[in-house]
Amino acid sequence: MAHAFLLLVRRDLRIALRRRGDVLNVLVFFLVAASLFALGVGPSPELLRAMGAGVVWVAALLAAMLSLPRMFAADLAEGTLEQMLIAPQPLGVLVAAKIASHWLLTGLPLALVAPLIGLQYQLPADALAVLLAGLLIGTPVLSVLGAAGAALTLGARGASVLLGLLLLPLYVPVLVFGAGAVLAAQSGIDAGAQLALLGAFLAVSCVVGPLAACAALKIALD
Amino acid sequence: MLETRELSCERGGARLFAGLRFALGAGALLRVRGPNGSGKTSLLRILAGLTRPAEGEVLWRGRPLDEDTRREMVFIGHASALSDDLTVLENVEFILELNGGKADRSEIKIALETFALERVAHMPARFLSQGQRRRAALARLALATEVPLWLLDEPFAALDGEAIEQLSALATAHLAAGGLLVLTSHQEVPIAAPATDTLVLQG
Numbered sequence: 327m328a329h330a331f332l333l334l335v336r337r338d339l340r341i342a343l344r345r346r347g348d349v350l351n352v353l354v355f356f357l358v359a360a361s362l363f364a365l366g367v368g369p370s371p372e373l374l375r376a377m378g379a380g381v382v383w384v385a386a387l388l389a390a391m392l393s394l395p396r397m398f399a400a401d402l403a404e405g406t407l408e409q410m411l412i413a414p415q416p417l418g419v420l421v422a423a424k425i426a427s428h429w430l431l432t433g434l435p436l437a438l439v440a441p442l443i444g445l446q447y448q449l450p451a452d453a454l455a456v457l458l459a460g461l462l463i464g465t466p467v468l469s470v471l472g473a474a475g476a477a478l479t480l481g482a483r484g485a486s487v488l489l490g491l492l493l494l495p496l497y498v499p500v501l502v503f504g505a506g507a508v509l510a511a512q513s514g515i516d517a518g519a520q521l522a523l524l525g526a527f528l529a530v531s532c533v534v535g536p537l538a539a540c541a542a543l544k545i546a547l548d
Numbered sequence: 549m550l551e552t553r554e555l556s557c558e559r560g561g562a563r564l565f566a567g568l569r570f571a572l573g574a575g576a577l578l579r580v581r582g583p584n585g586s587g588k589t590s591l592l593r594i595l596a597g598l599t600r601p602a603e604g605e606v607l608w609r610g611r612p613l614d615e616d617t618r619r620e621m622v623f624i625g626h627a628s629a630l631s632d633d634l635t636v637l638e639n640v641e642f643i644l645e646l647n648g649g650k651a652d653r654s655e656i657k658i659a660l661e662t663f664a665l666e667r668v669a670h671m672p673a674r675f676l677s678q679g680q681r682r683r684a685a686l687a688r689l690a691l692a693t694e695v696p697l698w699l700l701d702e703p704f705a706a707l708d709g710e711a712i713e714q715l716s717a718l719a720t721a722h723l724a725a726g727g728l729l730v731l732t733s734h735q736e737v738p739i740a741a742p743a744t745d746t747l748v749l750q751g
Binding site (some may be wrong): 334340404408416 | 596597598599600615616618619621623625626627628629630631632633634638642643645646647648672
């Protein structure tokens with residue numbers, strides 16, 4: 327089982343390495359979208375500091391959404407997905423591998439770049455640390471729930487719009503607690519509670535997301 | 549070994565076939581024929597466990613299909629299951645390992661030679677022609693001789709004469725060794741089998 331998981335992660339990373347544009351697109355979108363807000367509201371330091379956490383989180387959500395339609399689409403078109411469904415491996419393990427590689431290729435780079443944008447918004451060092459921690463816990467949620475959404479909209483017309491309508495409401499708690507943790511740190515309150523809630527949300531989505539994704543994939547290929 | 553009971557299939561509200569029942573033993577070849585849209589691909593997908601039949605069931609060694617029975621089956625559909633960004637060798641290696649096989653690179657190279665793909669082995673699959681893609685998808689059969697059940701959907705489509713000969717030789721050897729083969733084909737390709745059946749779907 328671990329072998330099947332690693333096999334698929336290795337394959338997806340190898341493919342991503344050969345088409346770096348896909349990964350870079352997401353990162354560049356994130357950087358540009360988050361920077362636009364700063365340009366739009368003007369150079370008032372108080373205003374920037376107050377909205378920095380929210381902007382970074384919203385931009386991260388949108389950037390992660392951007393890459394979701396591709397999660398299963400290429401595998402479906404090639405026929406790899408049907409081979410995955412009839413492989414003698416539990417489908418849940420293969421879906422978990424798809425989620426893991428999606429996070430490694432979008433969530434993780436987004437989280438690592440985010441402190442740079444935080445600097446742009448003049449966030450203090452401890453708030454940056456909380457921002458990074460929050461994103462490291464929160465972005466896997468985006469990949470896990472995103473997998474369910476991507477599987478449900480697989481092959482549908484206008485999949486990316488549908489995906490947004492389906493997922494953005496589910497992402498609201500991640501946004502609220504993720505940005506809330508940074509705001510708490512900025513006002514000198516312990517951010518542990520918000521981060522713990524993010525963790526709880528991750529745990530719940532890890533149970534629900536892959537199950538929904540497996541069921542949706544089976545229906546999509548029926 | 550492979551048995552269907554009162555199998556029926558519906559696609560898009562239309563009934564393609566109903567009450568289909570057959571049983572295949574070791575060394576049996578089943579040719580599925582019928583006009584376009586008569587349900588040949590649907591039947592193969594049902595046998596592979598991808599599509600759920602409207603009624604009836606498929607039994608392998610007397611048991612319904614599950615994760616373990618999949619180890620004993622190879623399904624090659626219309627799509628070649630090749631990633632454009634991986635080389636032919638990497639693609640074949642991946643699909644073999646996904647199916648629980650241990651893929652040895654030198655063995656894969658021999659399998660690729662069977663289908664005259666050694667020159668493109670290290671080329672990304674996006675540069676392959678339609679026939680070469682098809683051959684790359686079929687190359688895993690040369691390493692799947694231990695897997696008893698082969699389900700092949702239009703395996704001869706887009707293949708040249710030499711590749712058709714190679715494939716029918718592989719199939720003949722597989723059947724002689726007691727394997728089972730279910731294939732759909734519009735072409736009349738000679739495959740020697742201990743037992744040959746033809747199933748005609750009317751559409």
